[in-house]
Amino acid sequence: MGETLEFNDIYQEFKGSWNDGRLRFNKQAVVYKSSKTGKVDSIQAIDLNLAQWRRVCLGHGIKLGTNSGNVYKYDGFRDTDMEKIADFFKANYKVELTEKDMCVKGWNWGTAKFSGPLLSFEVNESTAFEVPLANVSQCATGKNEVTLEFHQNDDTEVSLMEVRFYVPPSQSDERQDPVEAFAENVLSKADVIQATGDAVCIFKELQCLTPRGRYDIRIYPSFLHLHGKTFDYKIPYTTVLRLFLLPHKDQRQMFFVISLDPPIKQGQTRYHFLILLFSKEEELSLTLNMSEEDVERRFEGKLSKNMSGSLYEMVSRVMKALVNRKITVPGNFQGHSGAQCITCSYKASSGLLYPLERGFIYVHKPPVHLRFEEISCVNFARGTTTTRSFDFEIETKQGNQFTFSSIEREEYGKLFDFVNAKKLNIKNRGFKEKKGMKGKIDEYSDSDEDRHDAYLERMKAEGKIREEGNDSDESDGESDESFNPGEEDDDIAEEYDSNASASESNSEDGDDSGEEGTKKKVKKVKVVKEKKERKPRKEKKKKQKDAGAPKRPMSAYMLWLNASRERIKSENPGISITEISKKAGEMWRQLGKDDKEEWDTKAVEAKRQYDIAKKEYKESGGGAAGSAGASSSPKKESKKSGGKKEEKKRKSAGGDKDKERGGTNDSFKSREFIETSEDSSSGADHKSKSKRKKESDEEEEEAASTPASSEAESD
8 A cells, every 4th residue: 555545537516616726645644626716725633533435426426424513525436446545545534444335215294413514404313415615605484494695606507496395384492493493503504694783894995996996905814805885795715725925026015815715796797806906004003802712722833913014915914814824926937027927918908927836817908827737838929010029828628819919028037937937738839840948949039131031031932932023924025123233133132033043152252351351242232113204294284265245144142143243241240251242142042033034034135145146246357367266286296295205205114124134135125126016006196186175275265166178277
């Protein structure tokens, strides 16, 4: 028989849900560690007084009882485990492991027995079911019945909310009601928070980050009461898992973090952590609301009646004594700036990541605590936005991933050494070659421009493919070239040049100084783009007005406005010109048909007089010569300027081609080929332009009523 017995995948029931963990029997104690919360239950060997082996839903289970009345149940054993556990208990604990059968008849009439923290319902002296009284949240009594309400567990799909017991009247003892006696036994062990008596101490207006606000914290012997302006929370000390005291990066503030399971609730929001923020400069003198004898007997020297010091020290000291748990502080880790934390971002918020001796904790929004034993691997990834930062990814054994981003690159060495010292599994997905851990450090920390960059190599490869496709499409020699008329194309290899490898191999034939000179030369060469000459804007010539031509007639509204303008000014002194127009428009709209008919008649008469005058003016020869001259002169000028522009364009196109080609003969085109191809396209353009010009001139001439033969003469 060995000194220890260990079992994995052992389950402990907690408010209707099964939490797995590891159970170990040694000579000194029975230790169970939950895989979900990391909470450790330790039962000293000398305190054990009961051990029962039972058939349960998850195979076989063991029930342990202590001298103090506590009961612990663990399920998930195999049938073959009973013999070795019984021998171990008999040899080391001096306790006999007895086999206990459960009642499976399904009867609902039996005897209720209270044994410590359990309510056992028995049928024919066999246990049918047991109710942990710590799960009871409320107990109500009726005439002959007692109703038990239970705490709801968010981790379970189905929760037991209520059980009712019918208690028959007793004939033997008439002095005490059996219903009240049943309720008193339940309430004595139930987890019902009742704020009876005075608080041990009160801390006023403490700044709380989660849940956000200022709260008065009242410390009671069995629970913590957060009293705010909007919400109140009562937190039993049994729900506190861990306490953390963390220094802020500015060295002027302190975080005090309380980990809770189950969390406190506000509507649909769950708060798994209570985070308080203190200033180091705040001092406090505290007096406990207890006598010195009670303080000494209750806290055994951990607290005294009168205490003074920093506010965060007083709160953490009182909480440590009442909860009876150690306070976790950062270990030996120090970042690049000397702080014990790292600035980073989680999800959308910025916060601080604290590497601890047994895990990581991130504060504050949302708070995250990750223990080393639940971490599967970590990963150092390149930052998505800049190379000056990196991401730290943590993957848990349950498959969850937590990414802490925007960590400064200077923190990489310190964080990597810490992770390596804790023997966490490191996997880097951002590198193709894995030559060992040292190679990864150097490759990442020195990721300058002249080092290997996987992203840059991929972009180069895509550039080569794109350039090869362009070369095959542009077989007529119109591909882009670097502007370097004094050198040949092969002397310089651009970053995405498909012939880059050939230029590198040629440079390697020379000595080292030659290579350096070539590299410097490559960097100095700049691509100069030719500036295109801007085409002069075409000046539009305004149509000249004939001074001798009769004026167009006014409309009915304008005739009325000229007659009414002085009257409007006199009726509205100081009115502006724009307001006169606005006022006149309103008055014109309000005129009736009879009033407007007078001005319509005047407008018709004015139009008739204008038509007569215009006809007489044209018959006398007015406007014909001016319109012919105006129409012919722009046409001739446009023809001349058009011919000059086309000739200049042909010359410049041929000259540019000769300059670009320089001394190369690749895909050379003769002058005749260029001229003929461009003449054909430019000729078509010229014809279309002249045709449009001709049509516009014809419209103008028709409007001026000039003879059609004048256009032919001008051409």
